[in-house]
Amino acid sequence: MDLGGINPAILIASLMVASVPIILAALGELVVEKAGVLNLGVEGMMIMGAICGFATAVITGSPYLGFLGGALGAACLSLVFAVLTQVLLANQVATGLALTLFGLGLSSLIGQGYVGIKPPLTGTVPLGPLADIPFFGPVLFDHDWMVYLSIAACAAVWAVLKYTRLGLILRAVGESHDAAHALGYKVVRIRILAILFGGALAGLGGAYISLIRVPQWTDGITAGAGWIALAIVVFASWKPWRVLLGAYLFGGITVLQLNLQAAGARIPVEYLSMSPYLITILVLVIMSSGKGKAALNAPAALGQNFHASR
Amino acid sequence: MIRLEKRPSPSAFWQWATPILAVILTMIAGGIMFAMLGKNPVEAIRTIFWDPLFNEQFASYSRPQLLVKAGPLILIAVGLSLGFRAGIWNIGAEGQYIMGALFGAGVGLALYPVETRWVFPLMVIVGVFGGWLWAMIPAILKTRFNTNEILVSLLMVYIAQNILASMSLGLLRNPEGGGFPGSRNLSQIPAMANPELIPGTGLHWGVIAAFVVVIAAYILLQRHILGYQIKLAGQAPRAARFAGVSPTRLVLLCMGLSGALAGMAGLFEVAGPSGQISIDFNVGYGFTAIIVAFLGRLNPIGILLAGLLMALTYIGGELASFMLGLPAAAIQAFQGMLLFFLLAVDLLTNFRIRFGTRKEAL
Numbered sequence A: 001m002d003l004g005g006i007n008p009a010i011l012i013a014s015l016m017v018a019s020v021p022i023i024l025a026a027l028g029e030l031v032v033e034k035a036g037v038l039n040l041g042v043e044g045m046m047i048m049g050a051i052c053g054f055a056t057a058v059i060t061g062s063p064y065l066g067f068l069g070g071a072l073g074a075a076c077l078s079l080v081f082a083v084l085t086q087v088l089l090a091n092q093v094a095t096g097l098a099l100t101l102f103g104l105g106l107s108s109l110i111g112q113g114y115v116g117i118k119p120p121l122t123g124t125v126p127l128g129p130l131a132d133i134p135f136f137g138p139v140l141f142d143h144d145w146m147v148y149l150s151i152a153a154c155a156a157v158w159a160v161l162k163y164t165r166l167g168l169i170l171r172a173v174g175e176s177h178d179a180a181h182a183l184g185y186k187v188v189r190i191r192i193l194a195i196l197f198g199g200a201l202a203g204l205g206g207a208y209i210s211l212i213r214v215p216q217w218t219d220g221i222t223a224g225a226g227w228i229a230l231a232i233v234v235f236a237s238w239k240p241w242r243v244l245l246g247a248y249l250f251g252g253i254t255v256l257q258l259n260l261q262a263a264g265a266r267i268p269v270e271y272l273s274m275s276p277y278l279i280t281i282l283v284l285v286i287m288s289s290g291k292g293k294a295a296l297n298a299p300a301a302l303g304q305n306f307h308a309s310r
Numbered sequence B: 001m002i003r004l005e006k007r008p009s010p011s012a013f014w015q016w017a018t019p020i021l022a023v024i025l026t027m028i029a030g031g032i033m034f035a036m037l038g039k040n041p042v043e044a045i046r047t048i049f050w051d052p053l054f055n056e057q058f059a060s061y062s063r064p065q066l067l068v069k070a071g072p073l074i075l076i077a078v079g080l081s082l083g084f085r086a087g088i089w090n091i092g093a094e095g096q097y098i099m100g101a102l103f104g105a106g107v108g109l110a111l112y113p114v115e116t117r118w119v120f121p122l123m124v125i126v127g128v129f130g131g132w133l134w135a136m137i138p139a140i141l142k143t144r145f146n147t148n149e150i151l152v153s154l155l156m157v158y159i160a161q162n163i164l165a166s167m168s169l170g171l172l173r174n175p176e177g178g179g180f181p182g183s184r185n186l187s188q189i190p191a192m193a194n195p196e197l198i199p200g201t202g203l204h205w206g207v208i209a210a211f212v213v214v215i216a217a218y219i220l221l222q223r224h225i226l227g228y229q230i231k232l233a234g235q236a237p238r239a240a241r242f243a244g245v246s247p248t249r250l251v252l253l254c255m256g257l258s259g260a261l262a263g264m265a266g267l268f269e270v271a272g273p274s275g276q277i278s279i280d281f282n283v284g285y286g287f288t289a290i291i292v293a294f295l296g297r298l299n300p301i302g303i304l305l306a307g308l309l310m311a312l313t314y315i316g317g318e319l320a321s322f323m324l325g326l327p328a329a330a331i332q333a334f335q336g337m338l339l340f341f342l343l344a345v346d347l348l349t350n351f352r353i354r355f356g357t358r359k360e361a362l
Helices: A008-034 A042-060 A063-087 A092-114 A128-132 A136-140 A145-163 A165-175 A177-182 A187-213 A225-235 A240-262 A269-288 B012-036 B041-049 B059-085 B093-111 B119-145 B149-169 B205-223 B225-235 B237-242 B247-271 B285-295 B300-323 B328-345
Strands: B002-006 B351-355
Touching: A008 A042, A008 A136, A008 A145, A008 A165, A008 A187, A008 A225, A008 A240, A042 A063, A042 A092, A042 A187, A042 A225, A063 A092, A063 A187, A063 B328, A092 B285, A092 B328, A145 A165, A145 A187, A145 A240, A165 A177, A165 A187, A177 A187, A187 A225, A225 A240, A225 A269, A225 B149, A240 A269, A269 B119, A269 B149, B012 B041, B012 B300, B012 B328, B041 B300, B059 B093, B059 B205, B059 B225, B059 B247, B059 B285, B059 B300, B093 B119, B093 B149, B093 B247, B093 B285, B119 B149, B119 B247, B149 B247, B205 B225, B205 B247, B205 B300, B225 B237, B225 B247, B237 B247, B247 B285, B285 B300, B285 B328, B300 B328
Parallel strands: none
Antiparallel strands: B002 B351
């Protein structure tokens, strides 16, 4: 089955790969925002994850340690955000921007020795005969383990937020920090942990870009993926499964435009490359308009700092 | 035990002292970073902050650069600061800067080879319009559809960059350039150039515009009802609504103004120091201006000083990479660090730090 030189099975398979970084980063940010914190530094944390993961993988030779390194590196950066906003009560929007500016600078500083190096390969998960099923084999059963992990993470975040006490506390902190504080929950501590979790997931997403999706290191490799992840959270109305949907939609457009570029479509390359951003804006508009559909689901204390005066 | 006590009103002393403290802390932390890179930290800091101004060998080249780099930073930062004060976050100044340059340069190049001195003023007007138009997209989406202006304005930067690439490879490419990407060199066409007005100072029309804008913004904020409304909307949005301040109007005004100023900065840059439209003619002034706006405490006079300081780090950074082999990215990280420290020490403005156990509540 061929559509103008584009094989749909390969298209869907690469769509799943393209959306993994966004899924991971957006899930992390979703948890952070559910706790009432707006961390606009996703882009910075992702690119730190990308370089830390890349460097770790190249040095140790193990992509698995690489992903761990990426998560750790980004979590360290998010700790800066946590301290600034939760302990020193800095403005969250400004601090998030600072995180991105600093992350972009620091990553290209660390990455200087790593330009042009190939990272160790991450193999696909051996699912044996399943991968040989026509159409469904390449689409579903011929991926690296991170693809499956991203879906599992989505399920886990959904289950924890919906069914566990931990999720309930997290949401309480995000809806009304004063009430949560009055009930005896440690608002600041919970938020710091949420920020660290968000950082680690953004780092995993970044490491996925530099280790599997591209795979190499160049400055500014994340190319706005962190911002798109932020937009996906709004698109998803703070619901984990919709994050998956939004990320696949976005991944689909990215892959489609890349395929069109390769197939030599008549549309100039630049206009194809800007399409993911255009579509993201369009989706944001659709989700935000009408009786504030998306905004209705936003955690009530989003972006507000908490200072226990009593 | 350390705890924080909210001040009844922000401390006037710390409002001015925090930026200075932040710069000192950044120098210390930056020094540590440079030391980790194997450079002598004292020498690196001196090369960045002292040599561009006072070293006999380099100062003659570096001093004019100070105004060249500070001009666009101040222009953009003043515009951004108005929005930031009102709680309207335009972080896509980089895109508006690009579009201003594209619009202005496009008009100029369309009129090539007309030789009249009216071409340049026309380019400025169209450049301002281009930046304004690009900022109006997130502004109108915000007011009409309640879309988050932070995300949209930022995503528009990536779109602007792609348009820039397309333009410098296609429509605006120099037909006599032998197929190389990039437009004609505007700074070498007398009717379109934004020249150095007084030789050896770096002063061009953009710098003059920056000074005018600083004064205008100062008057706006201190003496004009609109400035009052901007401040009110930022500090007490609910009170502002009751006082009849229209949020829609404020969003359109603040976004439009910051976009127009960013567009103006872009046009002055492309017609002057940078010279031509090319794929990478933008160097991130739109993002650095965010740091400048905060370093200047969102105050026009403060932004003027902060813009000069930030320009110094650019020039000093170039000098340091030339003299000491300090990577250019280190300066970018250094600038980011400055914003961190600034936000951190800002705590002192609004809170008192108390030691010892808490007294009984009144």
